[in-house]
Amino acid sequence: MGENETLARRWFRDVWQPGGEATVLELLAGECTGVMEDRIVHGRQDFLDARTLLFGAFPDIAIEVEDVVEQGDKVAVRWRGQATHTGDALGFAATNKTVSFRGMSWLEFEDGKIVRGWDAWNLGALLQSLAPPAALS
Numbered sequence: 001m002g003e004n005e006t007l008a009r010r011w012f013r014d015v016w017q018p019g020g021e022a023t024v025l026e027l028l029a030g031e032c033t034g035v036m037e038d039r040i041v042h043g044r045q046d047f048l049d050a051r052t053l054l055f056g057a058f059p060d061i062a063i064e065v066e067d068v069v070e071q072g073d074k075v076a077v078r079w080r081g082q083a084t085h086t087g088d089a090l091g092f093a094a095t096n097k098t099v100s101f102r103g104m105s106w107l108e109f110e111d112g113k114i115v116r117g118w119d120a121w122n123l124g125a126l127l128q129s130l131a132p133p134a135a136l137s
Contacts, residue, residue, distance in 0.1 A: 004109045005070040008077050011107070011114065015051070016063040016081075024048055029113040037123035056089025058099075066102075077105045085130050095130050 001009075007027060014023040024044060034041040041047045054061065061083040069076045080102045085095045103121025107114050 002070045003112070004073060004075050004107075005068050007109065007112060007114075008068055008070070008075040008107055009065055012063050012065045012077060012079055012105075016061055018055075020051075021048060024051070027112075027114055029110065029115045032113075032115050032117070034117040034119070036119050037121060053089050055087075057085060057087045057094075058083035059087055060084050073109045075107045075109065077107065079103055079105065090127065090130070092131055097130060099126055099129065101126055 011023065011027055014020050015027075024047060028044050028047060030044060032041075032043060032047070034047055036050060039050060041050055061081060063079055063081045065077055065079050067078040080100065082098065082100045084098045088094055101121055103119060105120075106118045108116040
């Protein structure tokens with residue numbers, strides 16, 4: 001296992017846990033860019049804000065890495081998640097539904113820090129499965 005694969009696995013293990021902010025500050029470069037399903041983030045604080053929103057809807061979110069491929073400074077991660085919608089941070093009341101989802105992330109590292117990342121997962125279908133019809137119009 002290469003150094004960047006180890007860092008990518010640590011990212012998914014630690015960032016998506018309560019208290020993971022310290023890992024964000026350690027592993028995410030200050031001048032990073034991330035393309036997420038619903039936004040583009042620039043810098044650590046922007047990512048932390050997006051993370052807070054997700055935890056505000058899914059406080060028990062759990063992400064598990066299924067596979068990782070590393071090629072130099074580039075790392076692809078296939079992951080799956082599970083969470084219960086117990087918060088109202090998505091703009092509508094909690095449904096208390098448990099959801100499962102899968103995704104892939106492409107990360108680029110420089111000097112042991114993530115400088116660019118792209119996430120691909122079906123956030124739209126996840127939201128549609130939770131939201132009351134009026135919230136989606």
